Amino acid sequence: MPDRNWIDLKQDPVSGIETMRAHFEGHAYDPHWHDSYLVGLTEQGVQQFNCRRQQYNSTPGKVFLLEPGDIHDGHAPEVEGFTYRTLYIDPHWLDRELRAQFDEAPDNAQLSVAATLADDRRLTIATANAFEALHSDELLIVRQTALDDLLSTLTRHLRWRTLISPDPRLPLVAQRARDYLHSHMHQDIGLDDLAHAAGVDRFRLTRAFKAAFGLAPHAYLIQLRLSRARRLLARGELPVSVAAALGFADQSHMGRWFQRAYRMTPADYRRRCSNLPD
The missing domain is CATH 2.60.120.280 (Regulatory protein AraC)
Structure with missing residues (x-):
């Protein structure tokens, strides 16, 4: 079909x-x-x-x-x-x-x-x-x-x-974990790192984070990187450089997640938005 x-x-x-x-x-x-x-x-x-x-x-x-x-x-x-x-x-x-x-x-x-x-x-x-x-x-x-x-x-x-900071509608544990992900998004973050930053164990962290943001911490981190990747690609940066800068294993790893979220490849997105030659 x-x-x-x-x-x-x-x-x-x-x-x-x-x-x-x-x-x-x-x-x-x-x-x-x-x-x-x-x-x-x-x-x-x-x-x-x-x-x-x-x-x-x-x-x-x-x-x-x-x-x-x-x-x-x-x-x-x-x-x-x-x-x-x-x-x-x-x-x-x-x-x-x-x-x-x-x-x-x-x-x-x-x-x-x-x-x-x-x-x-x-x-x-x-x-x-x-x-x-x-x-x-x-x-x-x-x-x-x-x-x-x-x-x-x-x-x-x-x-x-x-603007309210911190947001009283969200658990402080989830906010601390989110802030840690934003400030360390380029690194190979483990759940233990995140739990330590939030001050709870891994299981409580995952439950609180998913309840607050609708995504597990690893899925949130992927989306955070993809969102940053869109901005870099639109500025004309090469997919291979973007993947390395944002902590993806390689270009194909970023490409698979990018395709699932946006239904196009990073190279295609760059071509359509940057007006730069390949």
């Missing part, structure tokens, strides 16, 4: 926003996250995904909104699969652009999504227009106008969330 899945990915050179149109049948991708805000539109079929411990079914015309770090997967529950468009928006760019549109933007705060799935015709149209302008490489003024309209519409679906 031929593989009818496909991905069309581009990156806007001015805003840095990635635009992706894709089609999947059956299993689309494993649980993963992005460093970006995702604003996406389901074009055809039923796009089923799990996020924040809830299952969503996005149908044509609905817009899905994810924050950086939101763990999500993808599946097509119907045989014809689903087609969708997504804009991957850099958090710093979005924060800078939207502060001018909100009447009051608190200093010690970050943007938060009000609801993961939105049924808003104006947002649907704005998302489609922004995607088309960027993906088709329209004139700069056309791209900027479409993005301004999208951002203006998004203000009704975003809110400011006060």
